[in-house]
Amino acid sequence: MAVVELQNLVKDYAGFRAIHGVDLTIDDGEFCVFVGPSGCGKSTLLRMIAGLESITGGELRIDGTRVNEQRAAERGLAMVFQTYALYPHMTVRENLAFGLENIKTPKDEIKKRVDDAARMLQIEEHLTRRPKQLSGGQRQRVAIGRAVVREPKVFLFDEPLSNLDAELRVVMRGEISQLHRRLGNTMIYVTHDQVEAMTMADKIVVLKAGLIQQVGSPLDLYNRPANQFVAGFIGSPRMNFMQMTVAEIRNDAILLKDDEGRSFEAAVSPEGVAAGDTVTVGVRPEHLEIGTERGRPVTVETIEQLGGESYLYCQDQSGRPITVHLSGQTRIKAGEEAKVFLPAEAVHVFKEDGAALERLRIGEAA
Amino acid sequence: MFQPLNSAAQLGYRTVFNLFEWPMARAQRLVGIRRVAWLFLLPNLLIFGLFTFLPIILNVFYATTGSDAILLSQRPYVGAENFSSLLSCTDYLDPNSCRRDVFWRAVYNTGWFVVLQVGFMVLFSLITALILNRDIPLKGFFRGVFFYPVLLSPVVVALIWKWILQRYGVFNAGLEGMGFASVDWLTDADWAFFWIIFVSIWAHMGFYTLILLAGLQSIPSDVYEAAEMDGASRWRVFAKITMPLLMPTMVVVLVLSLIRAVQAFDEIFVLTGGGPGSATTLILQYIYETGFASRPQLFGLAAAASILMAVVLLVLTLLQLRATRSQAEG
Numbered sequence: 001m002a003v004v005e006l007q008n009l010v011k012d013y014a015g016f017r018a019i020h021g022v023d024l025t026i027d028d029g030e031f032c033v034f035v036g037p038s039g040c041g042k043s044t045l046l047r048m049i050a051g052l053e054s055i056t057g058g059e060l061r062i063d064g065t066r067v068n069e070q071r072a073a074e075r076g077l078a079m080v081f082q083t084y085a086l087y088p089h090m091t092v093r094e095n096l097a098f099g100l101e102n103i104k105t106p107k108d109e110i111k112k113r114v115d116d117a118a119r120m121l122q123i124e125e126h127l128t129r130r131p132k133q134l135s136g137g138q139r140q141r142v143a144i145g146r147a148v149v150r151e152p153k154v155f156l157f158d159e160p161l162s163n164l165d166a167e168l169r170v171v172m173r174g175e176i177s178q179l180h181r182r183l184g185n186t187m188i189y190v191t192h193d194q195v196e197a198m199t200m201a202d203k204i205v206v207l208k209a210g211l212i213q214q215v216g217s218p219l220d221l222y223n224r225p226a227n228q229f230v231a232g233f234i235g236s237p238r239m240n241f242m243q244m245t246v247a248e249i250r251n252d253a254i255l256l257k258d259d260e261g262r263s264f265e266a267a268v269s270p271e272g273v274a275a276g277d278t279v280t281v282g283v284r285p286e287h288l289e290i291g292t293e294r295g296r297p298v299t300v301e302t303i304e305q306l307g308g309e310s311y312l313y314c315q316d317q318s319g320r321p322i323t324v325h326l327s328g329q330t331r332i333k334a335g336e337e338a339k340v341f342l343p344a345e346a347v348h349v350f351k352e353d354g355a356a357l358e359r360l361r362i363g364e365a366a
Numbered sequence: 367m368f369q370p371l372n373s374a375a376q377l378g379y380r381t382v383f384n385l386f387e388w389p390m391a392r393a394q395r396l397v398g399i400r401r402v403a404w405l406f407l408l409p410n411l412l413i414f415g416l417f418t419f420l421p422i423i424l425n426v427f428y429a430t431t432g433s434d435a436i437l438l439s440q441r442p443y444v445g446a447e448n449f450s451s452l453l454s455c456t457d458y459l460d461p462n463s464c465r466r467d468v469f470w471r472a473v474y475n476t477g478w479f480v481v482l483q484v485g486f487m488v489l490f491s492l493i494t495a496l497i498l499n500r501d502i503p504l505k506g507f508f509r510g511v512f513f514y515p516v517l518l519s520p521v522v523v524a525l526i527w528k529w530i531l532q533r534y535g536v537f538n539a540g541l542e543g544m545g546f547a548s549v550d551w552l553t554d555a556d557w558a559f560f561w562i563i564f565v566s567i568w569a570h571m572g573f574y575t576l577i578l579l580a581g582l583q584s585i586p587s588d589v590y591e592a593a594e595m596d597g598a599s600r601w602r603v604f605a606k607i608t609m610p611l612l613m614p615t616m617v618v619v620l621v622l623s624l625i626r627a628v629q630a631f632d633e634i635f636v637l638t639g640g641g642p643g644s645a646t647t648l649i650l651q652y653i654y655e656t657g658f659a660s661r662p663q664l665f666g667l668a669a670a671a672s673i674l675m676a677v678v679l680l681v682l683t684l685l686q687l688r689a690t691r692s693q694a695e696g
């Protein structure tokens with residue numbers, strides 16, 4: 001139905017460059033998530049696609065046609081806003097019908113489409129109410145319904161769940177994914193929540209300061225973060241980082257030394273580093289092994305036992321925090337000394353400029 | 367904005383508070399804590415009682431008594447005679463058939479004035495507010511320009527326009543300079559009526575423009591963005607989004623300006639003196655002239671007319687309350 005192509009898109013706000021030349025192709029039927037910290041330009045990029053924000057430079061194409069100059073309505077997109085942006089003085093039915101009335105759709109066609117969308121989103125019994133009389137989740141459904149009835153080529157969502165409470169957020173997350181499977185439209189979804197990105201996306205676009213950091217599937221980003229920023233942003237709890245020195249280069253690994261002289265192996269391609277370089281080593285909390293025999297000595301500060309999984313918040317000897325995530329329960333107690341070991345296959349290595357070295361033995365970790 | 371107090375100022379405040387501490391404690395001990403509240407209300411109650419409630423009651427007494435005596439004790443009771451005199455007409459549509467023809471002329475003048483002045487003023491205010499709400503150059507300057515007349519005293523407004531419009535005024539001088547004949551702007555009955563409406567719109571429009579502008583700016587911008595995505599034309603955005611959401615503000619503006627138009631007096635009195643004849647005499651001027659400016663001074667008649675006017679204002683005020691309340695609930 002619709003391919004969206006961004007070619008070197010640039011956005012300037014009165015001397016401030018919010019988007020620095022973004023290149024991206026979103027395929028037909030894809031669920032694409034823009035994720036990044038607050039202020040990185042996700043909304044700006046989405047609003048440029050929507051036509052709510054002018055495009056300073058570059059080209060935006062939908063199904064191969066340049067649409068830079070087209071007005072929002074002509075692009076055939078529909079948007080769900082973070083604040084819902086429902087028309088407060090209209091009933092739910094009028095809210096849903098407004099866009100269709102604008103293009104002079106026949107009355108019975110409007111009624112049919114509104115009723116269908118209302119049924120699908122389970123807001124039938126609210127059709128005569130005003131937005132004020134609805135709960136947050138119901139308003140969200142109306143906002144989605146307003147997009148659905150217009151049968152757009154592409155759905156745009158700008159942090160649609162951030163005003164809902166945690167439980168409802170999980171429910172709506174599922175419903176939006178289901179909507180996508182059902183309609184099969186191209187969808188572009190903006191969020192600052194990496195869990196939403198990981199659970200919903202076919203393709204994640206990680207943004208920082210108006211620049212794309214990495215584009216890929218959720219597992220790509222988890223397994224092969226292109227740089228330290230993406231590594232830290234994707235995954236929860238956050239990846240542990242520590243400074244080390246490259247001690248020795250081998251052909252399918254490098255040997256690292258920490259500041260106390262202990263050696264670790266990292267199964268990464270040595271391309272781009274030389275012995276003696278300082279690098280940042282990253283290991284996800286769920287890949288660390290904790291025990292008493294090998295690795296860096298740490299003090300366990302706090303433990304969260306959730307039954308099915310455990311989080312251990314530790315400190316190494318120089319006071320740096322290290323988080324360990326174990327599945328199942330642990331016998332270790334808060335205040336105890338322990339050692340954490342970094343399995344070679346699980347280690348990420350980032351050069352001084354933040355770029356990652358290629359990992360060679362993904363999936364072999366225990 | 368509040369600045370953090372420096373220590374000298376803090377000391378000053380504390381000294382002042384301490385000064386009040388002792389008399390407060392003493393007053394509470396003397397009359398009891400609850401009754402101290404009444405003590406605080408007393409000055410206000412006295413002022414309101416003396417200058418608002420008392421005159422209202424006196425007014426009723428004057429309206430039901432006759433003669434030109436000023437002391438109530440010397441005024442004979444006449445019942446509803448003042449009212450029936452005001453209301454006696456053979457044909458209510460023709461002021462000449464009424465016993466108090468000037469009163470009825472003033473009533474009709476006021477009616478026309480209210481309808482035209484309020485109607486056009488609200489329309490112009492709305493248009494101005496809509497324009498000022500858009501991204502136009504020199505926005506702040508234009509907002510100031512439209513509000514500026516509101517800051518002028520009504521007498522100053524009238525004197526400025528009198529200077530412009532009088533027989534040998536600026537406007538006629540300009541017309542003559544361009545080879546046109548001069549016009550009796552203020553002494554021709556129709557033109558005079560036009561100008562009292564024009565000048566009072568000019569003088570008050572800025573105030574209502576400002577209120578409407580605030581109303582426009584309280585409409586969330588995301589609603590407009592949703593309408594843009596929904597492909598609404600500019601006219602439909604105005605008719606289906608802006609106007610309905612501006613309605614509560616419109617009601618306030620309408621009722622406020624209605625009440626003010628019914629009470630119009632000062633600018634018009636200075637500009638035309640109610641003339642020519644009684645062509646621009648409004649109800650408030652009639653009351654003033656009947657009660658104070660004419661000989662004999664017909665206090666009773668003036669009081670009765672003011673009570674009739676109060677009834678109209680009361681109805682308008684109740685309408686406003688109802689409208690704003692139903693808006694708040696809707």
Ligand SMILES: Nc1ncnc2c1ncn2[C@@H]1O[C@H](COP(=O)(O)OP(=O)(O)O)[C@@H](O)[C@H]1O
Nearest residue numbers: 013016018036037038039040041042043044045
């Ligand atoms: N209308 C605007 N004028 C000026 N700067 C803006 C405007 N809108 C957004 N920005 C700036 O652009 C950057 C990106 O904003 P935004 O896209 O809203 O971020 P995000 O949605 O990722 O939180 C921010 O630094 C923000 O301050």
Ligand SMILES: [Mg+2]
Nearest residue numbers: 042043044159
């Ligand atoms: Mg945003």
